[in-house]
Amino acid sequence: MGLSDRQHRIYEFITKFMRDKGRPPTIREIGSHVGISSTSVVNYNLNILAREGLIQREKEVSRGLRVVGHQAKSLAESVGLVQIPLLGKIAAGTPIPLPTFDGLTKHDGEMLALTRELVTDPEGLFALEVRGDSMIDALINHGDVVVMKRAQSAQNGEMCAVWLRDKNETTLKRVYREKGNRIRLQPMNPTMKPFYADARNIEIQGKVILVVRQLQKLPA
Amino acid sequence: MGLSDRQHRIYEFITKFMRDKGRPPTIREIGSHVGISSTSVVNYNLNILAREGLIQREKEVSRGLRVVGHQAKSLAESVGLVQIPLLGKIAAGTPIPLPTFDGLTKHDGEMLALTRELVTDPEGLFALEVRGDSMIDALINHGDVVVMKRAQSAQNGEMCAVWLRDKNETTLKRVYREKGNRIRLQPMNPTMKPFYADARNIEIQGKVILVVRQLQKLPA
DNA sequence: TTATACCACGAACACCTGTTCGGTGTCAAG
DNA sequence: CTTGACACCGAACAGGTGTTCGTGGTATAA
Numbered sequence: 001m002g003l004s005d006r007q008h009r010i011y012e013f014i015t016k017f018m019r020d021k022g023r024p025p026t027i028r029e030i031g032s033h034v035g036i037s038s039t040s041v042v043n044y045n046l047n048i049l050a051r052e053g054l055i056q057r058e059k060e061v062s063r064g065l066r067v068v069g070h071q072a073k074s075l076a077e078s079v080g081l082v083q084i085p086l087l088g089k090i091a092a093g094t095p096i097p098l099p100t101f102d103g104l105t106k107h108d109g110e111m112l113a114l115t116r117e118l119v120t121d122p123e124g125l126f127a128l129e130v131r132g133d134s135m136i137d138a139l140i141n142h143g144d145v146v147v148m149k150r151a152q153s154a155q156n157g158e159m160c161a162v163w164l165r166d167k168n169e170t171t172l173k174r175v176y177r178e179k180g181n182r183i184r185l186q187p188m189n190p191t192m193k194p195f196y197a198d199a200r201n202i203e204i205q206g207k208v209i210l211v212v213r214q215l216q217k218l219p220a
Numbered sequence: 221m222g223l224s225d226r227q228h229r230i231y232e233f234i235t236k237f238m239r240d241k242g243r244p245p246t247i248r249e250i251g252s253h254v255g256i257s258s259t260s261v262v263n264y265n266l267n268i269l270a271r272e273g274l275i276q277r278e279k280e281v282s283r284g285l286r287v288v289g290h291q292a293k294s295l296a297e298s299v300g301l302v303q304i305p306l307l308g309k310i311a312a313g314t315p316i317p318l319p320t321f322d323g324l325t326k327h328d329g330e331m332l333a334l335t336r337e338l339v340t341d342p343e344g345l346f347a348l349e350v351r352g353d354s355m356i357d358a359l360i361n362h363g364d365v366v367v368m369k370r371a372q373s374a375q376n377g378e379m380c381a382v383w384l385r386d387k388n389e390t391t392l393k394r395v396y397r398e399k400g401n402r403i404r405l406q407p408m409n410p411t412m413k414p415f416y417a418d419a420r421n422i423e424i425q426g427k428v429i430l431v432v433r434q435l436q437k438l439p440a
Numbered sequence: 441t442t443a444t445a446c447c448a449c450g451a452a453c454a455c456c457t458g459t460t461c462g463g464t465g466t467c468a469a470g
Numbered sequence: 471c472t473t474g475a476c477a478c479c480g481a482a483c484a485g486g487t488g489t490t491c492g493t494g495g496t497a498t499a500a
Contacts, residue, residue, distance in 0.1 A: 066242040211433040
C-alpha cells in the first residue's frame with residue numbers, strides 16, 4: 001500500500017531530524033513541523049509507518065522511534081562495510097586471476113572497502129584493476145577498478161568478464177543467449193556493434209558488479 | 221583533566237545505548253544503569269562531560285544528549301566513511317546543480333557513503349547521477365554516479381565538468397590551457413579527438429573526483 | 441580549626457511526552 | 471439512506487523528564 005503525502009513528509013522529517021539532531025523527534029515535534037495540530041493524528045500515522053516497516057516504535061518511551069530504512073543503516077550501521085580483496089590486474093591478453101575458493105584463507109594483499117549501499121551482496125566478490133585500453137568499448141579505462149562476483153553462468157543482459165578461447169583474450173561485455181549455442185556479446189557503449197560467439201568458445205569468469213574510477217591523478 | 225570512573229562509565233553507557241537503541245538515554249536511564257540514584261548527580265556529571273567536550277547537551281530537551289568526541293566519530297568516520305550529498309541529476313543540456321555554499325544548511329536528500337580510501341579530501345564534495353548517453357566520450361554512461369568537487373579553475377589535465385556557453389551544454393573533459401586564451405578539452409577516450417574552445421566561452425563547474433557505476437541491473 | 445572545592449543524595453517542581461477517548465467529516469460499498 | 475472504513479481533531483490523563491534547591495560528606499590548603 002502506498003503512503004499518503006502526510007506519511008511521506010513525516011518519514012522524511014524523522015530522518016532529517018535524526019541526522020541533524022542525533023535523536024528521534026517527539027510526536028509533537030513531528031506534528032508542528034509537518035503541520036499537524038493533534039498528537040493523536042501523528043501517533044496514528046506513525047503506527048501506519050510502523051506497520052509498513054519504515055520505522056520501529058517502542059511503546060511508552062519518549063522519542064521511541066527508529067528509522068529502519070537502508071538509508072539510515074548506512075549512517076548508523078557503520079559496520080556496513082564490505083571488504084573486498086584486490087586480487088590483481090586484469091588485461092585483455094590474460095585470464096583474470098580468480099579467488100581461491102576455500103572461502104577460509106584470508107587474502108593478505110590489498111583490500112578495497114566499500115559500503116553495503118553499493119554492493120548489496122558481498123558474497124564471493126573480488127576486485128581487479130584494469131590495465132590497458134582494451135576494454136574501452138565497455139566504458140572501462142586503464143586504471144579503473146572493477147568489482148566482480150564469481151560466476152560460471154549469467155542471466156541475459158548481465159555484464160560479465162568473458163574469456164574468448166579462440167582469441168585468448170578477456171573482454172567485458174553484456175551476455176545474451178540467442179538461439180542454439182549462439183551467444184551475443186554486447187558492448188556497453190551503445191554506439192558499438194555486438195559481437196557473436198559460440199557458447200563453447202567462451203568462458204564466463206564472473207559478473208561485473210561495480211566499476212570505480214578515481215580521477216585524482218592521471219592514469220599513467 | 222581526567223575523567224572520574226563514574227564519568228567514564230556514563231560516557232560508555234551513552235555510546236552503547238545510542239548504538240543499541242538508536243536514541244540517547246534519559247538522565248534516569250543513565251542513573252539506573254550506572255548505579256546513581258539521584259538524577260541531579262547524573263546531571264552534574266553530564267555537565268562535566270559536556271565541559272570536557274565529550275558530549276553536547278541541549279537544555280530542557282528530553283534525551284538532549286549527543287556524543288561528539290572523536291571516539292564517536294570512530295563509529296562512522298575513523299572507519300573512514302565520508303557522507304556525500306547526492307544533489308540530483310546531470311544531463312548534457314542542463315547546468316549541473318551546485319551545492320548551496322553557506323556550509324550551514326544541511327542537505328536533506330539522499331546521501332552517498334564512501335570510504336576515505338576512495339575520496340581523500342571530503343571537503344566540498346557532492347555527487348550527481350548522470351542521465352543520458354551524452355558523456356559517453358568521457359567513458360561515463362547513463363546511470364553512473366560522479367563525485368565532484370566544487371571548483372572554478374583546474375590544473376592542466378584535470379577532469380572537469382565544463383559548461384559550454386555557446387552550445388548551452390555540460391560536458392566532462394580533461395582541461396588543458398594552451399597558448400593565449402585557448403583551452404583544449406580532451407575526451408577521456410583516447411581514441412577521440414580533442415576539442416578546442418576559447419577560455420571566455422567555457423565555465424568550469426567542478427572537478428570530477430570519482431566515477432561509480434553499478435551494474436546489478438540494466439540501465440533503463 | 442576553618443575555608444573551599446568537589447562530589448553526592450533526595451525531594452520537589454514544572455513541563456514534556458505517549459496514550460487514550462469521544463467526536464467530526466469524507467467516501468465508497470451495501 | 472445506512473454502514474463501515476479511513477483520516478483527522480481536540481482534550482485530558484498518567485507518567486516521564488530535565489531542572490533546581492537544600493543538605494551533607496570528604497579531601498586539601500590556609
